[in-house]
Amino acid sequence: MLRQIFIVSALNFKSLTSRFWQSMVIVMGLAATIGVMLSMLSLSAGMREAYIKAGDPGRAIVVSKGADQEGQSAITRAMAPLIADAPGIARDKDGKPLADRGLNMGVPVLRKDGSKGYTTMRGLADKGPGVRPELHIVQGRMFHPGKREMIVGVGAQTMFQHMNIGDKVILPDGQWPIVGVFATGDLLEGQLLGDTETLLTSLHKTNYNSVLVRLASPDSLDIFKKALTTNPALSVSVERHSDWYTRVGNQSTFTLALLGYIVGTVMAIGALFGCLNTMYAAVSTRGREIATLRALGYGAFPVALSVMLEAILLSVTGALIGGGIAWILNDGKQSLFNNSVFHLSVSPAQLELGVTWGIVVALVGGLLPSIRAARRPVVEALRAT
Amino acid sequence: MMKFIPLVWAALMRKPVRVVLTLLSVMVAFTLFGLMIGLNATFDLMAEKARADRIYTWPRFGGNGVPVAVARQIEAIPGVKAVTALGFIPGYVQDPKNQTFLLMLDQNAGKVFGDWNVSAEMFDAVWKDRTGIVMTKAQAARWNKKVGDTFTMISKAVKRADGKNSWTFKVLAIANDVPQNSNGFIFGNYEYIDKARPLADQGKVSEIDLLADDPSASTDVAQRIDKKFANSATPMQTITEKLARSGNDFGGLDIKKITYGVALAGMFMVLFLTANGIAQSVRERFTEFATLKTIGFSDRAVTAMVVLESALPCILGAALGIGVAGILARQIPKLMPPNFGIPLPMISPMVILWAASAAFVVALLSAALPILRLKQMDIATALSGRG
Numbered sequence: 001m002l003r004q005i006f007i008v009s010a011l012n013f014k015s016l017t018s019r020f021w022q023s024m025v026i027v028m029g030l031a032a033t034i035g036v037m038l039s040m041l042s043l044s045a046g047m048r049e050a051y052i053k054a055g056d057p058g059r060a061i062v063v064s065k066g067a068d069q070e071g072q073s074a075i076t077r078a079m080a081p082l083i084a085d086a087p088g089i090a091r092d093k094d095g096k097p098l099a100d101r102g103l104n105m106g107v108p109v110l111r112k113d114g115s116k117g118y119t120t121m122r123g124l125a126d127k128g129p130g131v132r133p134e135l136h137i138v139q140g141r142m143f144h145p146g147k148r149e150m151i152v153g154v155g156a157q158t159m160f161q162h163m164n165i166g167d168k169v170i171l172p173d174g175q176w177p178i179v180g181v182f183a184t185g186d187l188l189e190g191q192l193l194g195d196t197e198t199l200l201t202s203l204h205k206t207n208y209n210s211v212l213v214r215l216a217s218p219d220s221l222d223i224f225k226k227a228l229t230t231n232p233a234l235s236v237s238v239e240r241h242s243d244w245y246t247r248v249g250n251q252s253t254f255t256l257a258l259l260g261y262i263v264g265t266v267m268a269i270g271a272l273f274g275c276l277n278t279m280y281a282a283v284s285t286r287g288r289e290i291a292t293l294r295a296l297g298y299g300a301f302p303v304a305l306s307v308m309l310e311a312i313l314l315s316v317t318g319a320l321i322g323g324g325i326a327w328i329l330n331d332g333k334q335s336l337f338n339n340s341v342f343h344l345s346v347s348p349a350q351l352e353l354g355v356t357w358g359i360v361v362a363l364v365g366g367l368l369p370s371i372r373a374a375r376r377p378v379v380e381a382l383r384a385t
Numbered sequence: 386m387m388k389f390i391p392l393v394w395a396a397l398m399r400k401p402v403r404v405v406l407t408l409l410s411v412m413v414a415f416t417l418f419g420l421m422i423g424l425n426a427t428f429d430l431m432a433e434k435a436r437a438d439r440i441y442t443w444p445r446f447g448g449n450g451v452p453v454a455v456a457r458q459i460e461a462i463p464g465v466k467a468v469t470a471l472g473f474i475p476g477y478v479q480d481p482k483n484q485t486f487l488l489m490l491d492q493n494a495g496k497v498f499g500d501w502n503v504s505a506e507m508f509d510a511v512w513k514d515r516t517g518i519v520m521t522k523a524q525a526a527r528w529n530k531k532v533g534d535t536f537t538m539i540s541k542a543v544k545r546a547d548g549k550n551s552w553t554f555k556v557l558a559i560a561n562d563v564p565q566n567s568n569g570f571i572f573g574n575y576e577y578i579d580k581a582r583p584l585a586d587q588g589k590v591s592e593i594d595l596l597a598d599d600p601s602a603s604t605d606v607a608q609r610i611d612k613k614f615a616n617s618a619t620p621m622q623t624i625t626e627k628l629a630r631s632g633n634d635f636g637g638l639d640i641k642k643i644t645y646g647v648a649l650a651g652m653f654m655v656l657f658l659t660a661n662g663i664a665q666s667v668r669e670r671f672t673e674f675a676t677l678k679t680i681g682f683s684d685r686a687v688t689a690m691v692v693l694e695s696a697l698p699c700i701l702g703a704a705l706g707i708g709v710a711g712i713l714a715r716q717i718p719k720l721m722p723p724n725f726g727i728p729l730p731m732i733s734p735m736v737i738l739w740a741a742s743a744a745f746v747v748a749l750l751s752a753a754l755p756i757l758r759l760k761q762m763d764i765a766t767a768l769s770g771r772g
Contacts, residue, residue, distance in 0.1 A: 021664070025657045029410075032654040036647050043638070068481075071447075072542055106447055108622050116624060117637050172446065172620050203446055204618060255726050263417065263647055270413035270651065274658045277406040281665065338636040 004302040008293060012286070012306045013313070019285060023314050025278045029271035030318025030361060031325070034354035037264030038326035041353075042344040043337060044257035050342035051249025052242070053186035057218050059131065059241035062211040062228065066237060069248065070104040074207040079234055083211045086231075088224030090214040092130050098214035100124060100131040103196045105203070106339060107169070109160040118339050119156055122188070123196030123208075131214045132184070140165045140180030145195045148173070148202065151180040153189035155341035158334045173202040187245075190341020212241065256337065268361055271318075275365030279311050283373040290373055291381030300374035307373050311366030312359055319358030323351040389686070393693045396666060407662050408698045408705075411747075414651035415706025415740055416713065421644035421651075422739050423714060423730030427567065428640055430731065434565040435630040436500065437600035438466070440607050442623040443592040450589035451619040459593055462613065464606045466598045469493040470590040472578045474552060476540030478528060482722060485528075485538060487518065487554075488572040489579075497594050500563065503572075507558040515577045517557040523569030525559045527718055532556055536571075546583045567729035568718070593621075603627070635727070652743055655702075660751040663695040667755035674759055675767035688756050695755075696748035703744035707737060 016023055062083050067073035075083070084099035091097055103123025111117050126145060129135060143149035150169050157163040168175035169192065176194065183189060200206065215221055225238040239247075283290070290303055327346040335344050397404045442459070444451045456470040472489035495508045503519060511517045518536060520528070530536055536554045545552075554573055562569050579587055597603040607623040614621040667674070674687060711732040713720075718729070 022661055025661050028657040029654050032650045036650045039646070040643070066541055068541075108445060111637060113637075113639075115637065116622075116628070170445070170615070170620065172618060174616075254722075258722075259727070266413060266417045266420075267651060267654065270410045270417070270654055273406045273410035273413065274654070277403055277410070277658065277662070280402055280406070336637045 001299070001302070004298050005305055008298060008302045009306040009309050011289070011293075012310055015286065015289070016310070019282060022278055022281055022285075025274050026271075026311065026314040026362075026365075027318040027321065029274040030315045030358050031322035033264065033267040033271045033361075034319040034322030034357060035325045036267055036322075037260055037357070038323050038346050038350050038354055039330055040260035040263055041257065041350060042326060042330040042346050043335065044253040044260055045347065045350060046335065046345035047256065047337055047340055047342045048249045048253045049345050049347075050187040050190075050340065051245045051252065054184070054188060055240075055242035055245030056134075057240055057242040058215055060213050060215055060221055060224055060238055061241050061244050062213070062236050062238050063209070064237070065235045068251075070102070070209045071106075073209050075101070075209065075211055075236070076207050079236070080208060080211060082231060082233055083213070083228060083236070086224055086227040088216055088220035088222075088227065090216045092127070096127070098127050098130045100127040100212045101196050101208040102128075102210045102212055103199050103205075104209040107192060109156070110162065111160055111336070112158075117160075117336070119160065119341065120191040120339055121150075121199070122191050122193050123199045124193050125196040128193075128196075131212050132188075134184050134186070135182055135188070136184075137180050138183045140178075142182075143179055143193070143195055146198060147195065148176045148198055149179045150176050150192050150194045151182050152178055152192050153341070154181055154183045155189035155334060156191060157181055159190065159336050159341050171199075171202045172204065176202075187340060187342065190336065190339075252338070252340065264357070268357055272361050272365045275311060275315065275361055276368065278314075279307060279366050279369035280372070282310065283307060283369045286373070287376065287381045291376070291378045294378045295382065304370040304374040307370035308363070308366045311362035311369075315358035315362035315365075316355055319354045320351070323354040326354075327351070389690045389693055393690055393697065396670065396690075396694055397697065400666070403662060403665075404698060407658055408702045410658050411655050411699055411702025411744075412706040412709065414655040415703045415744070416709045417651045417706075418648045418703075418740055418743065419707040419710025419732055419736060420713065420730045421648040422736045423710060423732050424728070425641060425644045426733045426736050427564075427728045427731045428635075430733075431565045431728065432627075432630045434500075434563075435626045436596075437625075437627050438597045438603055439497065439626040440595050440597060440603055440610070440623060441592060441626065441629065442595070442607070442610050442621045445620040445622040449586055450591045451593070451621070453588050453590050455614070455619060455621075456590065456593045458613070459595060459610060462606065462609055464598050464602050464609070466596040467493060467496040468593060468595040469497040470575065471592045471594065472575050472589075473543075473591045474538065474540050474573075474578060475542050476538045476550075476552070478536075478538050485571070487538070487552075488570060489575040489577065490572050491575045491590075494572070497596055502561045502563050504560075507560060510557045511572070511574050514555065514557060515574050515580075516554050518554040518571055518573040519558045519560055520556060520571040521560045521562045521566075521569035523562045523567065523718055524571050525556070525569075527569070530556050530559075532559060543578065544583055544586060545581050547581070552581075564731065567731070648743075652747060655699075656747050656750060659695060659699060659747055660754070662698075663691065663751050664755050666694065667691060667759065671762070671767050675762060675764045678762075678764055679768065684760055687759050691756050691759065692748065692752045695752035696745065699744040699748040699751070700741070703740050707732060707740050 063073035064075060080101050084097045089097040089099055105121055106118040107121040109117055109119050143151050152163045165178055167178050221240055228234055228236055228238050330344040331346040333344045453470050456468050459465060460468045470491050473486055475486040477483045478485060492512050507519050511519055534556045536556055538552050539550055540552060541550055597606045603625045607625050610621055610623045677687060714730045
């Protein structure tokens with residue numbers, strides 16, 4: 001049986017060159033489908049990656065009860081020290097808890113293309129750098145606590161105008177100079193950072209948005225959470241930072257991802273009809289060859305399987321070409337959507353998705369032709385011209 | 386050319402499976418084409434219908450909003466005709482997945498939003514009934530509401546004095562949608578949100594919208610507003626409607642580039658399929674074409690036949706595809722999650738023209754090589770079946 005499958009398929013693949021242009025219909029159909037789908041998904045995937053990278057499982061975020069975005073949350077000045085005193089938080093070399101009172105709000109920016117948009121401005125307090133060790137300055141210097149200064153992420157610098165050292169950011173109490181550029185490798189790179197307390201004063205606000213803590217160990221979340229949720233003086237929600245960003249990232253990218261899948265599905269249906277067409281034609285071209293094989297005693301199954309294998313080979317080739325083009329055109333390119341700045345991403349996981357779609361199209365598109373190939377009466381096929 | 390139709394039809398019907406599959410593939414590609422170019426058409430319409438005299442302004446740094454007194458100060462700025470202040474209730478219906486938001490308007494709304502298709506009676510009804518709302522047909526269909534129904538939403542963003550987070554409204558009227566806002570909207574009475582909030586939040590609005598006396602001066606008026614409040618406790622961010630709707634902007638993405646790219650990829654996909662189909666069909670009937678030429682069919686006549694054979698599935702497929710796109714576009718509000726955030730594609734005459742042109746180009750490109758082969762054919766060789 002295996003030998004038969006091998007021989008029939010080998011014979012089949014050898015004749016592929018004589019059906020080159022016909023076979024290209026499948027290859028190009030899938031290349032266009034997967035190229036478009038992965039290009040569109042590079043947006044949602046890149047954006048989601050930026051969110052997920054921003055969440056560290058070794059951190060926990062505290063927001064007011066029920067808030068599912070930092071902007072909706074308010075942590076009062078009375079609550080903040082109670083949170084920092086809770087058990088389960090890592091401590092710095094002076095024995096102080098690594099708990100950072102954060103501020104989070106939108107700030108208008110002018111995009112490089114001239115359109116108006118928003119990005120996130122974040123306040124970091126004294127423990128900010130300790131809680132976020134991934135934050136490092138790549139140009140200029142860190143802002144001085146208590147001073148009206150800002151630093152900008154490398155992504156923000158790429159995507160927005162007036163984001164260089166020496167440029168000014170308009171705030172309610174005047175213009176703040178940009179003194180440094182930072183990198184984090186995640187979502188924060190599209191944002192602006194300043195000192196929490198100074199920003200609060202400038203914005204006439206009193207409450208923090210969140211408290212971000214570094215956990216003593218990733219397992220200490222339960223102790224920390226229990227201490228906060230059982231404290232009657234607090235009304236807060238606690239979530240592992242990675243879980244928080246996975247959720248927020250999924251929510252923010254839902255529409256984009258859905259669009260990508262819809263367009264991909266419609267194109268795949270178009271490619272499927274092309275695949276059916278080509279495989280029917282291939283089966284009819286190979287009619288006599290198949291009949292000869294059958295007359296020689298080869299089984300129906302190896303013949304059907306060889307048709308399927310051909311469809312899969314062509315589809316997967318097309319999917320890989322499309323995926324490759326999507327990768328070359330998009331992967332790593334700096335982009336933005338709404339308030340988020342990120343790098344487009346065509347990852348191996350997405351290429352795998354593309355190949356899977358190729359196989360599905362081939363299986364559905366190859367099934368009927370392969371059955372026809374196997375079932376066609378031998379005598380009739382031999383006689384056909 | 387018409388006299389060739391029976392011949393072409395016979396040629397097509399020789400391989401019905403091939404023709405039907407080609408047709409279906411072309412149809413699907415044009416469905417996508419219609420949706421993509423249709424989405425573009427909607428963005429273009431939104432830009433075109435944008436009122437040159439309308440201006441939006443909101444607090445630069447969000448927060449709880451600005452005192453309503455700011456609206457009165459804006460009224461006093463030279464060149465301003467009418468000013469209305471708005472509150473928003475963002476939230477969801479039943480499940481957090483069903484995101485929506487309500488505009489809460491004050492009594493000047495009719496002056497600033499005269500192009501909304503909302504009658505004076507509808508506005509009046511809402512001013513008289515604090516919990517009343519008006520929704521457009523698209524929204525009424527989305528939430529399955531009719532006049533007299535109750536509409537309840539949950540909002541965590543707007544605090545209520547009573548500590549609850551649910552807001553209940555009564556549907557007073559259903560307005561017609563406007564094409565430039567195909568997803569529709571719901572609005573209620575600002576008094577309701579204002580009086581329901583804690584005392585500290587009362588008297589604040591989220592946005593102030595206004596009309597300029599002179600449309601050509603609206604950019605200046607916008608700058609005047611930004612300047613006036615730049616050093617106040619509430620710096621404002623002001624933008625003209627024209628600017629906001631220009632450039633097909635969708636969250637900073639270039640919609641034109643994306644939609645054209647997808648539509649083009651679809652055309653590329655069918656081009657290979659149709660070109661192959663017609664090439665194969667001509668190859669199979671090479672001898673027949675030689676016969677036709679022998680009995681006096683001119684090169685032009687043969688060319689016409691091939692073009693027709695190539696064009697028929699393309700044009701028919703394009704027509705069907707655009708039809709399906711039109712039907713799908715109407716069903717999008719029902720098929721997609723609420724507040725999908727993308728305007729509905731619109732199958733305008735321009736979209737149909739684009740589709741027809743694309744179908745012709747695909748048909749001509751597909752037919753090009755076979756035509757060349759037929760022109761260069763040596764009739765004697767072809768007739769002997771060795772072509």
